[in-house]
Amino acid sequence: MKKIILCIISICLIVNNPCVVEGKTNINHDKYSETMKQDILCLMMAYPENITAVINETGGNVYIVMSSGKKILYDDKMKKNPEQKFQNTDLQDMMEEIYPLETTRKLMEKDKNPGRNRVYEILDEVYGRGRNAIEHNLKNTNLVYRKLQFNGNNKASASLQETFKEITAMVGKSGNIYSSVFPLNGTYNYRLISGTNKFSPHAYGIAIDLNRDRRDYWKWASREEGQKRLDVYPKEVVDIFQKNNFVWGGKWGHFDTLHFEYRPEIIMKAKYFGNANTNRRNWYEGVPTNDQQVKNCVDKINKVLE
Ligand SMILES: [Zn+2]
Numbered sequence: 001m002k003k004i005i006l007c008i009i010s011i012c013l014i015v016n017n018p019c020v021v022e023g024k025t026n027i028n029h030d031k032y033s034e035t036m037k038q039d040i041l042c043l044m045m046a047y048p049e050n051i052t053a054v055i056n057e058t059g060g061n062v063y064i065v066m067s068s069g070k071k072i073l074y075d076d077k078m079k080k081n082p083e084q085k086f087q088n089t090d091l092q093d094m095m096e097e098i099y100p101l102e103t104t105r106k107l108m109e110k111d112k113n114p115g116r117n118r119v120y121e122i123l124d125e126v127y128g129r130g131r132n133a134i135e136h137n138l139k140n141t142n143l144v145y146r147k148l149q150f151n152g153n154n155k156a157s158a159s160l161q162e163t164f165k166e167i168t169a170m171v172g173k174s175g176n177i178y179s180s181v182f183p184l185n186g187t188y189n190y191r192l193i194s195g196t197n198k199f200s201p202h203a204y205g206i207a208i209d210l211n212r213d214r215r216d217y218w219k220w221a222s223r224e225e226g227q228k229r230l231d232v233y234p235k236e237v238v239d240i241f242q243k244n245n246f247v248w249g250g251k252w253g254h255f256d257t258l259h260f261e262y263r264p265e266i267i268m269k270a271k272y273f274g275n276a277n278t279n280r281r282n283w284y285e286g287v288p289t290n291d292q293q294v295k296n297c298v299d300k301i302n303k304v305l306e
Contacts, residue, residue, distance in 0.1 A: 034283040036074060037301050038273045039095040040064060041284060043122075044297040046245075046264035047154060050126050054304045062305065064091070066125045082111040087198075089117040099247055099270040103235050107227045108253040115247035115266040116254065120199065127151045127204040131190050138188055138205050144168045149188040151205035155245075156262045160187075160208065163244040167237060176234045185209035185258060194219070207261040210237075216257040226255045233257065242267060 043064060044051050053065040063071040075092040078084075085093040097114035108114075128134035128151075139152035143164040150157040171178045188205040192198060201207040215221040215229040230250055238248050245264040249256030272286045280286070289295045 033305065034280075036062065036092070037283045037305055039091065039269065040074065040301055040305075041287065041294075041297055042095065042265045042268040042272065043091065044300075045268050045287070045294060047122065047126055048293060049154065050122075054301055056304050066122075068125060070121065070125060072119065072121050082113070086113070086117055089119050091119055093117050094119050095265065095269055098274050099266045100251060101242055101267075101270045101274060103238070104251055105230065107223055107230055107255060108251060110223075110253040113252040113254050114270075115261070115263050116249075116252050118198075118201065123199075123201070123204050123206075126154050127156070127206060128153075134188075134190070134204055141187075143184065145182065146184070148184065148186070148208070149205055150208070151188075151262075154264070156206050159244045159246070159262060163241055163246065166240045166244075170236050170240070174234065174236070176232070177236055179211065180234050180237055181210045183211055185212050201261045206263075207259060209258045210260070212258050216255070216259075218252075218254045218256065226257065229257050230255075 040054055040062070044054075050067050051064050052067050055063050055065060055071070057063070062074040064074070065071050073090055076088075076090045078088075080088065080093065085096075094117045096117075097112060099114035128137045134151070137151050137153050138149040139157040140147045141150040141157045141161050143160070145168075150160050167177065167181060171181075187202065187208045189200065189202040191200050191203055193200045202209075213229055215225040218226065221229075233250060238250065241248060241260045245262060245267045246260040247263045247266050249259035249261070284298050284301075287294055287298070289298060
């Protein structure tokens with residue numbers, strides 16, 4: 001009888017013993033930690049003048065520290081549906097969905113919107129908080145056929161200018177390119193995203209709307225109409241914008257096909273960590289560590305998040 005009771009106790013202990021599931025927990029934890037480091041590295045590479053440090057506080061709360069001293073939390077650890085992630089975005093939510101750099105011909109599913117979640121604390125720090133500060137940072141940007149206001153900070157204006165230089169060089173090669181881009185529908189506009197209380201990226205001077213088509217916005221058009229517009233959208237225009245660190249609203253389920261937005265962190269994550277490489281020798285394999293600035297970021301992260 002004693003033996004049987006001991007046996008039952010042993011079985012109970014094994015079943016309840018956290019060691020039994022430790023292997024699985026570790027795998028998930030490693031994946032989480034690897035992704036966190038990659039996300040933070042992409043942010044540091046994308047905003048090199050604005051992010052000065054990473055800190056790991058007791059209790060496992062990781063923050064990036066901005067040059068103003070402001071700390072921004074990586075993960076609020078709240079369970080959110082896609083709409084809640086859009087409404088209440090932390091850094092992890094912003095970086096989570098991988099933006100597809102390849103040509104996508106099929107409209108994204110409604111809840112897939114890579115690059116549409118924004119952490120406003122970063123935008124405030126980098127591009128200006130409030131109308132006066134933002135307008136102070138705007139630069140008259142030469143878009144070949146005309147000049148428009150775009151934010152001069154963090155190379156946003158310079159990247160848009162380069163984009164238009166490259167697009168103009170392509171214009172003669174296909175009529176479709178010119179008519180997809182021109183006439184432009186505007187850059188800076190201090191306004192909210194319609195139907196929300198969130199500032200539009202146009203309010204920071206980091207987004208541009210190209211030539212408008214009535215099928216370009218998820219609120220104006222059905223998904224079928226949106227798909228038809230994607231079918232004929234010139235791939236060259238999208239590729240040039242992406243190469244210069246802009247994401248395209250045509251790759252969102254909440255499609256916004258005329259809209260391009262300067263989001264270097266999203267493009268960097270796609271570029272360096274977009275493929276499902278499960279055989280990385282280390283978490284940062286793929287980034288150009290021969291660049292001393294990048295190497296310094298990797299070292300900072302390794303020091304704080306080991
Ligand atoms: Zn727009």
